[in-house]
Amino acid sequence: MNRYSIIDLYTDFATNPGKDFGWDKGMQNALNHHYKGAWINSIPEVIWSYCAAVGNPFSAGELHAGETVLDIGCGAGVDLCVAALLVGEKGKVLGLDVTPAMVEKSRQHATLAGLSNITVYQGDDEKLPVEDSCVDVVISNGAINLSLYKEAVFAEIYRVLKNNGRLFFCDMIKDENNISTSCCEDESWADCIAGTLTSSELIKIMGEAGFDDVQMLATNHYKTSAYTVGATFRALKLRGGL
Numbered sequence: 521m522n523r524y525s526i527i528d529l530y531t532d533f534a535t536n537p538g539k540d541f542g543w544d545k546g547m548q549n550a551l552n553h554h555y556k557g558a559w560i561n562s563i564p565e566v567i568w569s570y571c572a573a574v575g576n577p578f579s580a581g582e583l584h585a586g587e588t589v590l591d592i593g594c595g596a597g598v599d600l601c602v603a604a605l606l607v608g609e610k611g612k613v614l615g616l617d618v619t620p621a622m623v624e625k626s627r628q629h630a631t632l633a634g635l636s637n638i639t640v641y642q643g644d645d646e647k648l649p650v651e652d653s654c655v656d657v658v659i660s661n662g663a664i665n666l667s668l669y670k671e672a673v674f675a676e677i678y679r680v681l682k683n684n685g686r687l688f689f690c691d692m693i694k695d696e697n698n699i700s701t702s703c704c705e706d707e708s709w710a711d712c713i714a715g716t717l718t719s720s721e722l723i724k725i726m727g728e729a730g731f732d733d734v735q736m737l738a739t740n741h742y743k744t745s746a747y748t749v750g751a752t753f754r755a756l757k758l759r760g761g762l
């Protein structure tokens with residue numbers, strides 16, 4: 521895996537949202553993941569064309585008015601906009617993406633949607649640009665599997681969450697019913713195939729990072745290869761800081 525191939529792929533997507541990359545995206549993808557009609561109607565249509573969601577992290581639990589939310593690997597900002605609607609004007613939504621073109625696109629989309637409580641950072645999820653214990657909810661959608669050091673990502677998420685903070689995320693996992701011996705080393709990392717783990721491997725890493733009540737809630741229809749499937753997870757930070 522190389523960071524540049526990830527940045528190249530997602531720069532291409534940020535520039536050409538209509539191009540066929542071999543995975544579902546766009547408004548139909550959001551509808552397939554049951555994003556609510558109220559959100560679809562409130563967020564400008566062009567933003568939905570960049571929806572590369574592998575699931576619906578908002579199905580894992582509620583966001584409350586006034587909360588602070590961080591979206592890791594926010595892409596062009598679809599989930600940032602949904603989170604901003606949910607937390608309202610008194611809430612705060614932070615986004616992080618490693619691809620500069622996505623950061624620019626998500627900032628443009630926040631402005632286009634008229635959502636002034638969104639701030640987007642460019643950077644790597646292995647080192648979050650946020651202070652300890654200041655986020656109520658971390659969300660992520662199709663991004664953590666792209667990281668080489670998932671232990672570092674979950675340790676960082678744990679660090680930035682407040683006590684009683686929640687983690688709601690969707691990601692590609694290895695489909696344990698369909699792993700062949702040829703899976704997956706030769707497959708593309710940037711397309712969310714080679715970097716995927718099994719659900720039990722992910723749950724173990726989250727537990728070791730300190731999370732409680734770690735659950736895989738469901739798998740879904742989303743596929744990036746014959747060996748991978750979309751899944752939704754939830755975890756809580758019940759103990760104090762690190």
Ligand SMILES: C[S@@+](CC[C@H](N)C(=O)[O-])C[C@H]1O[C@@H](n2cnc3c(N)ncnc32)[C@H](O)[C@@H]1O
Pocket residue numbers: 526527530570571572573574592593594595596597598599616617618619622643644645646660661662663666667
């Ligand atoms: C499949 S897209 C999903 C985008 C968005 N969450 C959505 O649902 O439309 C994955 C995103 O993760 C970003 N990404 C990949 N590796 C990352 C890393 N190490 N740190 C932060 N962002 C990363 C990519 O640039 C890309 O925008």
